[in-house]
């Protein structure tokens with residue numbers, strides 16, 4: 001069982017070139033901010049290292065931080081054997097959001113990433129099947145959970161607003 | 163026809179208006195498309211299960227729309243689903259009836275304002291005969307809706323209207 | 326599993342659409358089945374036919390207003406959804422709730438678990454061709470719904486567990502009626518076992534079908550009864566206890582492979598039966614220890630948490646239900662993401678069905694017990 005600081009230490013030792021930042025001033029849990037394009041390498045390490053052994057991705061959520069003109073993704077990881085948890089965050093640009101996919105490592109990430117793509121338009125590089133998941137495949141009005149999203153008046157001849 | 167059982171000594175004839183007979187036959191055996199959408203579908207299931215027993219009104223779930231007379235839209239209709247529902251409806255043979263069950267299919271329900279993917283009322287896509295309000299309507303309410311529909315059918319006229 | 330390679334005649338792959346209107350898809354799920362004869366080569370689920378924009382609604386509602394919307398996600402286990410939201414919010418706000426509230430919440434959540442499993446088991450029987458158990462299960466479920474109804478007036482969607490408290494205290498008859506229910510319900514589990522669980526046909530249809538190895542399950546993030554049926558003791562009620570679960574004595578049933586291999590459909594089915602018995606144990610203990618007190622004293626007048634984020638989770642009947650809430654210091658959340666157990670579980674369907682016959686898709690889909698309301702949210 002390790003806490004976030006110890007895990008950060010292990011990450012820094014293993015990846016001296018990458019930047020990590022621990023943020024723990026806000027309630028309730030601290031999280032580590034890392035680079036979106038190497039999140040797959042970091043995840044591989046977290047998953048394979050026997051002392052960390054993060055075998056399960058519990059949650060993956062996209063967030064639109066419109067004030068800072070960026071999109072971010074939160075990863076909630078857990079080890080079912082060692083019973084410790086970790087929150088990772090990556091930040092990407094709002095106009096060309098690109099994040100490395102972690103589907104290879106945790107298969108369960110597949111639909112979570114598709115959902116983040118559907119709702120926010122975050123592109124997951126190397127994702128096997130990046131399509132819309134909840135909205136219709138032919139939805140043209142953009143990504144609904146973005147804060148500046150506007151709903152269309154009609155979809156396939158059906159009036160959408162009340 | 164329990165009233166007439168064993169009342170005759172030999173074979174007999176009953177005279178009725180064609181309209182009454184047809185309407186009686188239609189309203190007492192309304193087969194339903196077994197099709198549920200959301201939370202309301204659970205109440206619809208409860209209505210057909212042991213406690214409320216939809217069967218006694220002649221409502222039997224049929225897996226295919228081609229066998230069915232009535233479709234109960236039980237729950238939230240999303241834009242993605244609306245076109246499919248329309249197709250289901252078009253496959254049903256005439257005469258066909260629709261009960262819209264629950265606020266969602268009546269008008270969008272709790273999702274009327276911010277539901278960017280919710281159709282605000284099934285009547286924008288297909289015509290509705292009876293609206294059952296509630297979120298979810300109790301099984302008793304659905305039964306009431308069905309009885310209202312039966313009354314409606316009973317009053318239907320079969321006379322050809324001259325134009 | 327059937328060997329597909331030995332056939333001499335060349336066949337073409339066929340694509341079959343199942344749903345969104347299909348009596349056995351438990352809602353509006355569409356499956357695209359790629360078939361080689363009768364054998365499944367690939368299953369592609371298409372979801373979103375019930376996408377009701379829960380997360381967008383959260384961004385427009387105040388914190389207490391969200392509770393009724395949480396009800397409508399997993400509509401077979403509304404109490405569990407509310408409890409999850411309350412647990413997450415109380416963690417974010419850092420408030421303690423009175424003991425009586427916690428006990429009542431546990432009682433409600435466990436009753437809900439039984440009700441939800443009853444639907445799962447009953448419809449599973451009906452999917453496979455046994456209609457009688459469905460009627461038996463719904464008969465018992467109505468009794469639980471009656472208990473909920475006298476408590477809060479609603480049968481299905483309750484709006485009962487609020488952040489910091491409850492909407493009503495218990496009805497004076499509740500404790501007596503619940504004890505009566507437990508007494509009546511215990512023998513019916515045996516009845517259900519006799520008519521369904523140990524039925525030869527049922528076992529033949531479900532045992533050794535859709536085997537889920539534990540490693541795969543964890544890698545996909547599967548949780549709840551589906552994970553436990555694969556033979557691992559993982560239950561948030563024990564492993565990351567919330568509310569007052571640590572005070573009760575109960576077991577965590579796991580799949581043993583009694584009639585086939587560990588993690589097959591029969592195991593997933595039977596784990597749910599065993600879980601109902603454990604839930605009864607918890608309810609009995611909670612009723613015995615139920616403290617007095619006010620159930621509304623800790624409800625905040627106005628919920629305005631500090632900026633920050635929280636992930637709160639509970640063990641819902643279908644697995645781990647988590648709420649990830651980001652607050653920006655105002656009265657509405659900035660972002661809410663729900664980790665819905667069925668959403669994660671449905672992903673393994675393709676893995677499980679490969680190599681089985683078409684009829685087994687129904688068996689496997691029924692055994693993982695999904696609710697479309699929470700998959701699409």
Ligand code: SF4
Nearest residue numbers: 201237264265266297
């Ligand atoms: S009307 Fe209410 S209960 Fe029915 S589907 Fe809509 S939200 Fe669910």
